[in-house]
Amino acid sequence: MEERTLVILGATGSIGTQTLDVLRKTSGIRLVGISFHRNVELAKRIVEEFQVENVAVTGDVRVESDFAKKIWKGHDSIGEMLESLKPDITMVAVSGFSGLRAVLFSIRYSRRVCLANKESLVCGGFLVRRSLKKTNTELIPVDSEHNAIFQILESDVQKIILTASGGALRDWNVEDMESATPEDVLKHPVWKMGARITVDSATMVNKTFEVLEAMELFDLPFEKVDVKIHREGLVHGVVILPDGNVKIVISPPDMRIPISYSLFYPKRANLETFAVEEISTLSFEDPDPRKYPVLSLLPRIKDSYALRTVFNAADEVAVNAFLKGKIRFGGIYRVIEKTLEEFTSFSEPKNLEEIEQIHEEAQKTAGRVTEWLSSISF
Structure with a gap:
């Protein structure tokens, strides 16, 4: 049986490293490319162990010219690498909102997408479904x-x-x-x-x-x-x-169990x-x-991709503030709730650019809410 090719996006994260562990214990899939954001040291070890020739670097970090045979850098690096490789399988283990763009590229250039990014469907599910209809790409959830x-x-x-x-x-x-x-x-x-x-x-x-x-x-x-x-x-x-x-x-x-199922299905x-x-x-x-209490917000946001995107952006900002000690744990919900309240006039997004614009505006609003909350919380 011919080996299938695999690209792991977000290879240095939790799902990415567990995918590598599955590859160590199985056969029939060859890793041909990875992307990573900042963890240069771990990425280098992955490249050496699996003899990876193609690497996309999405973060503002320096890599040597001999890091891999082919190196893509910057905002469009993932899309450029996938277009070049057209792998059989792409594991999307990119975390956060940036995963939406990665998923759309993966659907365009892969035969199967193993999806381990929540934000892509939460914020841009209509775009994902639209892209799937245009291709023969399989989408298998990893969660x-x-x-x-x-x-x-x-x-x-x-x-x-x-x-x-x-x-x-x-x-x-x-x-x-x-x-x-x-x-x-x-x-x-x-x-x-x-x-x-x-x-x-x-x-x-x-x-x-x-x-x-x-x-x-x-x-x-x-x-x-x-x-x-x-x-x-x-x-x-x-x-x-x-x-x-x-x-x-x-x-x-x-997680290696659902990861392996998504890779080897059926x-x-x-x-x-x-x-x-x-x-x-x-x-x-x-x-x-x-x-x-956050579950009580579901009925409000479930039918609006705009509000889903606001919800996600507010959570990103609030969790980051909590981990840095700027707000209390209970403040996470209050930041999300208040940010949603501030978005009273909005239009539903029609494309990726409009989703990204809503995300950016929501982050700014959530940032202001967080600063206000931090000033009265302690």
């Missing part, structure tokens, strides 16, 4: 919840359930959560992830994104997507069928097996609206 639903979804469903850990503060009193420190919040009870997504797990912003993602990926109405806190971290997706049957996907909380990689006897309890509970 454990959406990957699980992808595996078991049927054409007629009553509801799907996305499971959530509840984050590091799930057992804290509501009153104490306000003053939680970054150190407290970054102690995730189940997963080991990047800083922003770990904070987003504690606020449930992450799950808010995932509800919107599920609507986009599976063409489901808001009413058919539910969220439950599942402490054990073993059930990743649930599909409830009209006849009373329920399908669930159970696996260890290891086949499955030979990874470590899971002992069913390890399951003792499977619990599900509704999220407490007092602990996770």
